[in-house]
Amino acid sequence: MKTQTIPPEERTLLTEQLYGEEIAVSGPFQCDLCGREITASNRVMYDALRISDLPKLQATLDIPECWMLDAARCSHCETDTLDPTTNGIDEVLMSLPIHESNGVLSADTTEVTVLEYSPSADGYYPPAVNLGMLVRQGDLGLLRWSRLKWVLDHLPQAHPLVSDIQTLVDQSIEKPPEV
Secondary structure (H helix, E strand, O other): OOOEOOOHHHHHHHHHHHOOOEEEEOOOEEOOOOOOEEOOOOEEEEEEEEEOOOHHHHHHHOOOOOOEEEEEEOOOOOOOOOOOOEOOEEEEEEEEEEEEEOOEEEEOHHHOEEEEEEOOOOOEOOOOOOHHHHHHHOOHHHHOHHHHHHHHHHOOOOOHHHHHHHHHHHHOOOOOOOO
16 A cells, blocks of 8 residues: 555644643553553654544444554564555554653654554455454554554464454455455
């Protein structure tokens, strides 16, 4: 998938909706992919998402149509692409500083660098969804093909999430070739 430059109005919404978003309380926080420690003194790569064209899922889970931080990436998990992207979900790969105030770490989007953007009209048909797993994990990123690919490529086969994800991939209407 070829990603696009984020339109100015989308960039404004992204920065406004994510500014000050709480990341952690006091001290370092963890990479959402591998669990390594990330310190607040560094710029951090983040995936952000906005579920904007999955009406049945949005109504079922009462998902707000706004930008949300999805996954912090440590230096070991950084990437240069959002591929494979998911139709129905706006996706951004970005780098931003983390601000600390009174022990609370928050996103500082005043200096965000958008590395890649994929509008909801791009990408592959969304993967099959297991609502129970989605609610248990509390991770809307598991609706994205790139996240499912990461799970399958990096977690040990014995990890319980891997078999659940593989089942969803196998049940999906459309599967990206790289997954």
